[in-house]
Amino acid sequence: MATINPVWKAYNDLHNEGGEGYNPHDKYIETGAGEPLWSQLSDKIYRLQNVANATSIDDPRWKQLNAEIQVLKAAKADAMARDI
Numbered sequence: 001m002a003t004i005n006p007v008w009k010a011y012n013d014l015h016n017e018g019g020e021g022y023n024p025h026d027k028y029i030e031t032g033a034g035e036p037l038w039s040q041l042s043d044k045i046y047r048l049q050n051v052a053n054a055t056s057i058d059d060p061r062w063k064q065l066n067a068e069i070q071v072l073k074a075a076k077a078d079a080m081a082r083d084i
Contacts, residue, residue, distance in 0.1 A: 001030065001031055001032045002028045002029070002030055002031075003028065003029060003031050003082070003084060004027060004028060004029075005025055005026055005027060005028060005029045005075075006037065006041075006074075006075035006076070006078035006079040006082070006084070007025045007041070007071065007072065007075040008023055008025040008026060008027050009075070009078055010071045010072070010073075010074035010075040010078060011023050011024070011025055011071045011075075013074065014067075014070065014071055014074060015071075031084045036079070036083075036084065037079045037084045038076050038079035038080045038084070041072050041075055041076040041079060042076060044072055045069060045072045045073060045076065048065055048068060048069050048072065049069060051065060052065040052066055052069065
């Protein structure tokens with residue numbers, strides 16, 4: 001079953017303010033088999049947070065990592081609400 005990707009939706013809401021613009025994530029994903037998406041997103045958030053914790057706040061990548069973490073957290077909340 002194809003559904004709208006919560007990561008795509010979260011990125012679009014946070015960075016494109018609901019309009020059209022660049023979005024590096026696929027709009028649709030296949031769901032219904034295997035590990036739930038919210039669980040996979042939890043693992044990605046955990047791993048990125050560990051990298052961000054080990055990165056200096058003076059490093060330009062630190063802001064990028066924190067922005068990606070915010071997108072993934074919003075996507076996880078959406079995935080949990082839709083139970084995918």
